[in-house]
Amino acid sequence: MKERPTLARLAEQLGADLRLAPGADTEQVPTGLNTLQDATPAQVSFLASASYRRFLVDTRACAVLVSEELAAECPVSALVVENPYHAFALATALYDRTPRPAPGIHPAAVVDPDADVDPEASIAPGAVVEAFARIGAGAVVGANCVVGESSEIGAGTRLHPGAVIYHGCFIGRDCVVHSQAVIGADGFGFAPHRRRWTKIHQLGGVEIADEVEIGAVTCIDRGALGNTVIGRGVKIDNQVQIAHNVQIGDYSAIAACSAVAGSATIGKHCTLAGGAGVVGHVTVADGSHITARTLVTKSIDSAGSYSSGTPFSDSRNWRRNAVRYSQLDQMARRLKVLEKQLEALRQPGRDGEKD
Amino acid sequence: MKERPTLARLAEQLGADLRLAPGADTEQVPTGLNTLQDATPAQVSFLASASYRRFLVDTRACAVLVSEELAAECPVSALVVENPYHAFALATALYDRTPRPAPGIHPAAVVDPDADVDPEASIAPGAVVEAFARIGAGAVVGANCVVGESSEIGAGTRLHPGAVIYHGCFIGRDCVVHSQAVIGADGFGFAPHRRRWTKIHQLGGVEIADEVEIGAVTCIDRGALGNTVIGRGVKIDNQVQIAHNVQIGDYSAIAACSAVAGSATIGKHCTLAGGAGVVGHVTVADGSHITARTLVTKSIDSAGSYSSGTPFSDSRNWRRNAVRYSQLDQMARRLKVLEKQLEALRQPGRDGEKD
Amino acid sequence: MKERPTLARLAEQLGADLRLAPGADTEQVPTGLNTLQDATPAQVSFLASASYRRFLVDTRACAVLVSEELAAECPVSALVVENPYHAFALATALYDRTPRPAPGIHPAAVVDPDADVDPEASIAPGAVVEAFARIGAGAVVGANCVVGESSEIGAGTRLHPGAVIYHGCFIGRDCVVHSQAVIGADGFGFAPHRRRWTKIHQLGGVEIADEVEIGAVTCIDRGALGNTVIGRGVKIDNQVQIAHNVQIGDYSAIAACSAVAGSATIGKHCTLAGGAGVVGHVTVADGSHITARTLVTKSIDSAGSYSSGTPFSDSRNWRRNAVRYSQLDQMARRLKVLEKQLEALRQPGRDGEKD
Structure with missing residues (x-):
């Protein structure tokens, strides 16, 4: 269990300028983080948006992450940083208590003798690692996960319980894959023939770069011929469907229940809000933002915000x-x-x- | 295996007034339930809606659950009740043959020695129960389920095969969680910083009250700071996404493929029809009804029915x-x-x- | 591992007329398939649509699947077939390297002594097969799959890792069920009573005909009274929701994220594009095509294409x-x-x- 930092150490770790309130103690050990309204005197808070400024004056937090401009208004100790929201994000890592299993292969895991598991990786009970799979140092394969033949899980990557990686898929370093996510299932390809469907076996794989997060139940299908490719630092929420041969550019973020159809290309630094959809074979320009439930039906050539749908009413x-x-x-x-x-x-x- | 009741016993169990048709026998043991049109003479039927009244006269069922007003029209034995649809629902419990495993921990389950499993709970093969988890009396943890560290499963609650409960989540009594549901995965929170995303670790948990049903593949994310909260008697269908810090009021029902974004509050006794969506941070008043595929984009202040979308045509x-x-x-x-x-x-x- | 065919053998297997380019060799063994633009001289390509015709002249493929009309334009060896796209689909089967496990029950699988597993079936580690379940010859039950009591998996059917089949469900021959699919979870049925919900136990099952493919995370609920029925040769993509008592006609195809509500009937040879929805109790005529994200709110009486929604814009x-x-x-x-x-x-x- 990580030890919680003192206020002084917290300031140091976040690169913050600690301005103590009268009577405050740099050696106080805050118990956690909370909002300005709900923080107890044992907790640290943050002011990340002007719309919460009115809550600052009454906060009971022991310290608040604030910007220089608003530091003077802070009634308690101030942790002055350039970007309070980012500093808050960094702080959450210090208070996170998600259990992290010890390295080693649990006796109730099933690891093929031809798999290559780093001694510093952790394979949980019920996990199945097939032949020629490679699991990097510090990687965690959660309970009842399956890693298919010849697939690779990069160092530091964590698969939460029940995630399934089919054969021949590559996941980079320091990724997070949540429960029940499915990487590498067959893309949906069938040729019509005499009013029936002939399966197009999906011969490609999936390639996921470093620092990608993939939500629970999200599916990323393998490519038909080439690979489906997810760029570096991409963040994907729950219940997202990424079809075969899609390409997602670096640092894009895709919110829950979105779907990207086959062979579509999403640029870098794009955001898709919840339930957004992109039809097949189109291209979405770098820096595009798609609002909630919008269906993109043709290519987007320039960065901007795009929407569809109707307002709701009674x-x-x-x-x-x-x-x-x-x-x-x-x-x-x-x-x-x-x-x-x-x-x-x-x-x-x-x-x-x-x- | 439960024994099937005689007509007389069925009437007793449903609080029905049994009015035997000429020649009928209170000791007949019906084999099951069916619609008015499809019931055989060995089955019991029900008339729950005026629109099915025309099927009553020709039914071959041995008995029909009916209201007092329509009892006289019933050509066979009548089981007269106040609310035939509710009586039908109660009757389904008597004919349900869903297997219920015996108490005990299957040798192929993996239960941490620090977990607390009631002797009357059932832990199926392949299930993994982590340290400090608590499983109540009569609870069933299905095959290949995972219950994370320090999570709690209330008495009488059933997790169907493959459900995953992350660490630090609380599920009440007499709940049903269907297969592949994911409770407590990380909410989708990232702070933008220099065109990259810094993870906001999700420090809260999930709190699910008693008598809640959660459909297959449904995700309920853990809170960012506080908990995500599902009220008593809430019913959630398959493939629903409940984001971090959402609150769902008691006895609301959410149909398949709906999604509720972060920090939204749904009142009590609401219904969301299939594919409904609610954006983040809004409040939906008690007793609101959201029609299929409607996207609620701002708070709803008073009970009523709300819609969005366009009609379909060729x-x-x-x-x-x-x-x-x-x-x-x-x-x-x-x-x-x-x-x-x-x-x-x-x-x-x-x-x-x-x- | 299947051996790759020579050009001559490939032609034979696809029923193609091989027209060798000067200097080409019928005994060449192509290494795989690729698009006209990307194929190396070791790969075979195909011209399936007029819109790719312009790429034919420059292709480096060793041979191309083409129709008679365009064979003359082919700069390399031609494999002349009636339907190049269908021939391509057939060819993918020859190059598919999806691992297929050997028959037998893995020691880390849990098979109830009352289950009936064909000796030619393969049961992977972590799979659980309950009492009275039947697994046909050549069927594959993947890692950590669960097959419930009295369910049946037809000969040649493959369940990919983590798929869950509840009790009393029937899956035909030569089907494919992808990871985390859930067959036979309870339909969403509750009777309102005194502002609470009384569960309607779902007494029916699921019946899936032969040659059906079911995508990852897709849910097909069991019927309330009768069965939910999926016709022969139906293809269903990922994250699709099929509610209780739905009927899907033979050879229909349903793309990702679609949803069909309770008791709806979809005809034969229909297609639902991605994210389509069909409300409960309606009927969709044979041969209907529903475009992406369309919500069908009433019955469709004649074949045709149907749409709803609004265009997207900035x-x-x-x-x-x-x-x-x-x-x-x-x-x-x-x-x-x-x-x-x-x-x-x-x-x-x-x-x-x-x-």
Whole structure:
């Protein structure tokens, strides 16, 4: 178990300038982190957004991560940093109590004799590691995970319980894969033939770079011919579907329930909000932001924010308006007719005298 | 295996008034339940909705759960109850043949010596129960489930095969968790920093009250600081995503493929139909009903039914109308102009004489 | 490991007419398949769509699967077939290197003594096969899969790691079930009673015909009374939700993230594109095609293509238009008023003289 830092040590670890409130003690050991409103005098808090500024004055936290501009308003000890939200993120690592298993292969794990498991890796009970798989130093293969033949799990990468990596997939270093995620299942490919479907066996693999996080139940399919590729530092939430041969650029983030269809390319530094969708074979430019539940149906050429969908309202009003949606084209044509007719009335000279 | 009840015993168990048809026998043992149309003379049926009333006259069921008002129309034995649909639900418990394993720890389960498993709990083969976890009396941990360190599974709760509970999560009594559900995976939290993402370790847990049902593959993430909380008697279907720090009020029901984003609060007695979505940080009032695939983008202050989306139609018509959607604002402006121009024509005196 | 075929043998296996380029050798053993653009001289390619025709002239592939019409344009050896895409699909089977485990029960599997496992079936480590389950010849139950009591897995069917089949479910021959798929979890049925929910135990099962493929994480719920039924040759992608008592007709295909609600009936030879939805109790005619993310809210009586949703655009324009959506009914009424008023102006005689 990591020991919790004193205020002085915390400041040091976060690169913060500690400005003690009167009577405060640099040797106090905060018990954890909390919001400005909920923090107890034993906890550290943070002011990451102007919208929470009003809570600063009444906070009971023992110290607050703040920017220089707002440090003077802090009624308790201030931990002055450039970017309080980032400092908060760094601080969470110090208070995280997620258990980390000791290195070694649990006797109830099943590791093929032809697998190559680093002695500093940890293989939990019920995990299955198949032939020619390689597990790097410090990697954790959680309980009941499966790592398929010839797949590779990079050093420091953690697979949470139940994650499944099919054969021939490559996961880089320092990744996190949450429970029930499935990496390398067959892409959905079938050729129609005489009104039936002939399977296109998926001959490619999956290639995941370093520092990628993959949420629970998320699926990343293997490529049909080449690989499906996830770039460095990409963060993917739960229940996301990444189809065969998709490419996701470095440092993009994809929120829960999003789906990217086959052979689509998402650029670097993109964000897809929850439930976003991208159809197959399109390209999304670097730095694009797709809002919640938007379906991207063609390529996006330049960075920006993109949306689709309709606003919600009470069902009665919604129904009235939704019905009109089916008449929109007709409405547009009627509008055009009206404009012409009205123009004729207003400028009777153009088409001939009215009187 | 439970023994099936006689008609008389069934009536007793459901609190029904049994009105035997001529020649019928209170000691008959029905073999099961079925719809009015499909029931055999060995089965019991039910009339739960007026729209099925027309099937009553021809039913071959040996007995029908009906309300007092319709009992007279029943051509076979009637089991008269106040609420036939509820009585049917109660009856299904009597005919359910879902296997229930005997208490005890299967030799192929892996239970940490520091875990606390009630002798009346059942731990199936392949299940992994980590240190300091507590499993209550009558609880069932299904095959290949994982219960993380210090988590608690209440008495009578059943985890179906493959469910994963991370560390530090609390599940109440008499809950059902279906296969591959993931409770307590990390919420999706990252702070942007120099165009990369710094992980915000998720320090909270998950707290699930009694009598909650959670569908297959559903994810309920652990909180960032405090807990994610699911109220008493909440029913959640398959493939639902509940993000960190969400609160779901008692007795709400959430249908498949719905998603609730971080820190949203859903009230009590709400229903979310299939594929509904709620964005982060909003509040949905008690008793709200969200229709299928609706995306709730701001707080709902009063009970009611809420919707979004467009009607479906054949793709050709849809395309014509959808194109106009992108012109809607322009159409609205043109409409406004027309109204002004027409008003000027109709009331020429207002803006000056026309002739 | 299957041996790779020579060009001559490949032609024979695909029923292709091999037309050797000058200097080419029927005994060459291609190493694999690739696209026209990416194929090396050691690989075979295919021309399946006119839109790729422009890549044919420069391909470096050793041979190309082409139709008779385009064979003359092929700069390398041609494998002339009737349907190049279908021939390509057949060829993928020859190059597929998905490991296939040897028959037998792994010592780390847990098979109930009352289960009936064919000696030619393969049961992987960590798999659990419950009492009275039947596993057919050549079937593969992958690592950490669970097959519930009295369920049946047909000959030649493969369950990938972690798939869970509840009790009393039937899966036909030559099916593929990907990881974390859940077959036979409870349908979502609860009767409201005094503002609480009473569970309707799901007494039916699941019946899956031959040659069905089911994607990773896909859920097919058991029926409430009768069975949920998936027809022959149906292909279902990842993260699809099939609710209780749904019927899917033969040879239909359902792309990722689609959902079909309770008691809906999908006809034969239908396709649902990604994220499509079908509400409960409706019927979709044979041969219907539902486009991406369309929600089918009532029955479809005749084959065709069906859509819903709005186009995406940059968020600023989208917002402007979306706001108008909530005014659509009002706009339609204003349009109607304008038409009447204008008509009165244009035909003043009708309602009375204007001058």
